[in-house]
Amino acid sequence: MIKIAPSILSADFAKLGEEIKTIESADYLHFDVMDGVFVPNISVGIPVLESVRKITDMVLDVHLMITSPAKYTARFAKAGADIVVFHVEAETTENISAAIGELHSMGKKVGLTLKPGTPAEAVLPYIGKLDMVLVMTVEPGFGGQSFMPEMLPKITKLRQMIADCGNSSCEIEVDGGINPETAALCVQAGATVLVAGSDIFSKTDRAAQISRLRGFGR
Numbered sequence: 001m002i003k004i005a006p007s008i009l010s011a012d013f014a015k016l017g018e019e020i021k022t023i024e025s026a027d028y029l030h031f032d033v034m035d036g037v038f039v040p041n042i043s044v045g046i047p048v049l050e051s052v053r054k055i056t057d058m059v060l061d062v063h064l065m066i067t068s069p070a071k072y073t074a075r076f077a078k079a080g081a082d083i084v085v086f087h088v089e090a091e092t093t094e095n096i097s098a099a100i101g102e103l104h105s106m107g108k109k110v111g112l113t114l115k116p117g118t119p120a121e122a123v124l125p126y127i128g129k130l131d132m133v134l135v136m137t138v139e140p141g142f143g144g145q146s147f148m149p150e151m152l153p154k155i156t157k158l159r160q161m162i163a164d165c166g167n168s169s170c171e172i173e174v175d176g177g178i179n180p181e182t183a184a185l186c187v188q189a190g191a192t193v194l195v196a197g198s199d200i201f202s203k204t205d206r207a208a209q210i211s212r213l214r215g216f217g218r
């Protein structure tokens with residue numbers, strides 16, 4: 001079953017609580033954290049996550065687009081994240097392994113994510129321990145960009161790598177430029193979780209768009 005993760009980056013932050021109520025039929029709530037250094041944009045952080053945690057039971061899928069993420073992963077977990085996803089490019093091997101262990105010991109799920117220029121093999125040393133791999137299908141930093149179809153072979157390769165290591169519960173999430181058309185391509189390639197920001201929040205009937213994406217546009 002395909003999971004849908006609306007990105008609240010495209011929501012109206014002045015009425016975030018009401019906006020979240022409109023997407024509660026989805027599977028995960030995707031929470032984008034940007035530090036203005038790892039990516040050229042700044043979004044929201046720990047205090048906002050704590051407030052969101054208080055008003056919804058949705059699974060909080062926190063995507064950290066920050067430098068040295070291992071310094072902060074436990075704090076995001078304590079603030080209410082259920083899944084903590086950080087960039088493989090942003091940390092040392094030692095810190096990545098330590099953060100995975102720490103988050104698991106806290107009962108959280110862990111994902112690693114790849115910028116478009118980073119090959120699938122970058123997550124190979126960790127893949128047996130991951131709950132999720134997030135393939136960025138745009139350059140991280142902004143909502144509303146166009147999907148990069150050249151990322152599709154990376155999804156297929158990761159699907160094979162996951163099968164080869166026997167970690168069948170590891171999800172493949174895609175993020176950036178997802179709409180019913182590109183969702184179908186990603187699912188065919190092996191994605192199981194679809195992040196969508198502008199495609200959902202631009203619609204008046206968000207529940208209907210979430211259902212449409214689940215059926216990958218068909």
Ligand code: DX5
Nearest residue numbers: 007140141143144177197198
């Ligand atoms: C981009 C973020 C995405 C973004 C997706 O760096 O990680 O989650 O909100 O937005 P859309 O779906 O509009 O491309």
Ligand code: ZN
Nearest residue numbers: 007032063175
């Ligand atoms: Zn994201």
